[in-house]
Amino acid sequence: MKLIIGNKNYSSWSLRAWLAARASGQIFEEIRIALFIEGSRERILQHSPSGKVPCVIDHGLAVWDSLAICEYLAEKSPGLWPTDPAARAVARSVSAEMHSGFTDLRQHMSMNIRKDYAGKGHTPAVDANIARIEAIWNDCRARFGSKATPGGPYLFGAFSAADAMYAPVCFRFRTYGIQPAGAAGEYLAAMLAHPLMREWETAARDESESIPAEDLYG
Ligand SMILES: N[C@@H](CCC(=O)N[C@@H](CS)C(=O)NCC(=O)O)C(=O)O
Structure with a gap:
């Protein structure tokens, strides 16, 4: 599983998904994309159909938007x-x-x-x-x-x-x-x-x- 996030100082939605992913105990690769610089949008779109972070990629399946990611992770780790x-x-x-x-x-x-x-x-x-x-x-x-x-x-x-x-x-x-x-x-x-x-x-x-x-x- 991969988790695509933005800058840790600024990206509040990324923080939510990252915490849920870490708390779930799932193993994931973190891909951090610095936001609002040249090429950011293209890089995000390589993973996330909404053009926004966070996004999870699990065996080729994209799950985007922080609350949907929490729900997806909770199905794998019910304690969330x-x-x-x-x-x-x-x-x-x-x-x-x-x-x-x-x-x-x-x-x-x-x-x-x-x-x-x-x-x-x-x-x-x-x-x-x-x-x-x-x-x-x-x-x-x-x-x-x-x-x-x-x-x-x-x-x-x-x-x-x-x-x-x-x-x-x-x-x-x-x-x-x-x-x-x-x-x-x-x-x-x-x-x-x-x-x-x-x-x-x-x-x-x-x-x-x-x-x-x-x-x-x-
Ligand atoms: N509703 C979305 C909001 C996602 C969002 O707005 N992400 C911002 C970063 S915190 C983003 O990707 N901004 C980059 C852009 O708009 O180009 C969620 O819950 O994940």
């Missing part, structure tokens, strides 16, 4: 979604909500692991996105996380595809200096300390490319 049906349904709901929403946060607080943009990017709509994310984290931890088997500090106890979907928000919250109180804050700290998040962060810091249009605040 919570085992309890109610928890699994809510995990899919919050993942779909992330996949289809939070456009103001994405626009004004794009993922940029190497930067410190504390205090930047706030608008009323961004703050509403942040409040909704904190509510989701608090709700998942209270209803499912603390009671789950197997347990753990993540949204549904053990690390799941839902955590992969919210992982870029965790890096964004750190970059933009957002510090949730209570269970949401504890969840954020656990995510930032996760070994796979740290591995991705180290690789992001080691990248040499920058994308000026994504360095929103200098």
